[in-house]
Amino acid sequence: MRAVCFHQHGGPEVLRYEEVAEPELAAGEVLVRVRACALNHLDIWGRQGLPHVRIPMPHICGSDVAGEVVGSSGSDVSAGRRVMLQPGISCGRCMACLSGKDNECPHYEVLGYLNHPGGYAEYVKVPVQNIISIPDEIDFVQAAAFPLTFLTAWHMLMTRAQLKRGEDVLVLAAGSGVGQAAVQIAFMHGARVFATAGSPEKLERARALGAYEVIDHHTQDIADEVRRLTNKRGVDVVIEHVGEATWTKSVRALARGGRLVTCGATTGGNGALDLVSLFARQLTLHGSYMGTKGELMRAVRFFFTGQLKPVVDRTFPLADAAEAHRRMEASGQFGKIVLEVP
Numbered sequence: 507m508r509a510v511c512f513h514q515h516g517g518p519e520v521l522r523y524e525e526v527a528e529p530e531l532a533a534g535e536v537l538v539r540v541r542a543c544a545l546n547h548l549d550i551w552g553r554q555g556l557p558h559v560r561i562p563m564p565h566i567c568g569s570d571v572a573g574e575v576v577g578s579s580g581s582d583v584s585a586g587r588r589v590m591l592q593p594g595i596s597c598g599r600c601m602a603c604l605s606g607k608d609n610e611c612p613h614y615e616v617l618g619y620l621n622h623p624g625g626y627a628e629y630v631k632v633p634v635q636n637i638i639s640i641p642d643e644i645d646f647v648q649a650a651a652f653p654l655t656f657l658t659a660w661h662m663l664m665t666r667a668q669l670k671r672g673e674d675v676l677v678l679a680a681g682s683g684v685g686q687a688a689v690q691i692a693f694m695h696g697a698r699v700f701a702t703a704g705s706p707e708k709l710e711r712a713r714a715l716g717a718y719e720v721i722d723h724h725t726q727d728i729a730d731e732v733r734r735l736t737n738k739r740g741v742d743v744v745i746e747h748v749g750e751a752t753w754t755k756s757v758r759a760l761a762r763g764g765r766l767v768t769c770g771a772t773t774g775g776n777g778a779l780d781l782v783s784l785f786a787r788q789l790t791l792h793g794s795y796m797g798t799k800g801e802l803m804r805a806v807r808f809f810f811t812g813q814l815k816p817v818v819d820r821t822f823p824l825a826d827a828a829e830a831h832r833r834m835e836a837s838g839q840f841g842k843i844v845l846e847v848p
């Protein structure tokens with residue numbers, strides 16, 4: 507089959523469109539013909555390489571996949587079924603998995619990141635419990651743009667932060683994959699959403715997704731603006747995934763009793779914290795990673811009814827994956843960049 511692989515870490519130029527062997531199915535697995543695969547920041551980290559993370563080479567990226575089932579081993583899933591894939595792969599038999607917290611499984615992995623070849627290919631295999639059927643009216647590009655970021659944002663808002671109707675939520679970088687998902691999920695659950703973005707066009711688009719007030723993070727101080735817009739109170743919940751560049755401002759934007767949830771650190775992992783502020787203002791910090799299979803199954807209901815709509819920035823053919831990575835690294839996008847597999 508044709509696939510985009512990298513044989514060494516580096517810039518976008520290490521992505522090679524080439525011929526590789528098709529995946530071989532083990533019992534309980536399903537083979538899927540990939541029609542679309544969305545990019546995530548994880549793809550860039552995997553390609554660049556991280557200290558203490560060993561990625562087997564050659565490697566195929568891609569965590570967000572939609573396509574058609576072509577075959578299965580040891581299950582009754584019929585060929586031709588249109589599906590999207592759960593990006594989280596877990597053992598299915600440990601205490602965490604059996605408690606419905608499969609994203610806390612010690613063997614948890616994200617499709618396309620470490621040992622499970624991903625969707626930058628004509629075919630991908632996953633355990634049967636990782637497929638979700640999609641209705642005919644949902645196209646593959648839309649379906650591929652949904653899973654990872656909406657799952658991540660759902661887990662952050664609904665499970666970690668326990669969002670309640672009427673609360674104020676600050677979403678950083680509303681033009682990012684997690685950002686556009688978090689704005690929509692928070693708005694749908696009755697929150698008043700404050701969103702940041704880096705250009706007037708992106709701020710307008712954030713408003714269209716449900717943001718009540720918008721803040722330009724290049725020209726305005728996020729914390730000062732939040733305090734001004736909330737009459738000095740601050741917000742109940744901050745959705746943080748930027749890291750070092752925004753951390754201090756995100757903490758300062760919290761109201762007394764506020765909760766900060768972080769799922770990423772794209773600008774770096776160091777963040778200072780004033781412990782006096784933490785206890786005196788009764789703040790709560792939550793780490794969040796992906797989400798559970800059950801949460802994605804719940805979130806897709808709102809996708810299929812049209813209440814949640816993944817924003818697609820633009821599509822590239824699979825062969826142009828390097829070009830797609832360059833666009834993502836330049837941060838020019840609003841929403842998801844998706845590879846189409848002919």
Ligand SMILES: [Zn+2]
Binds near residue numbers: 602
């Ligand atoms: Zn497990």
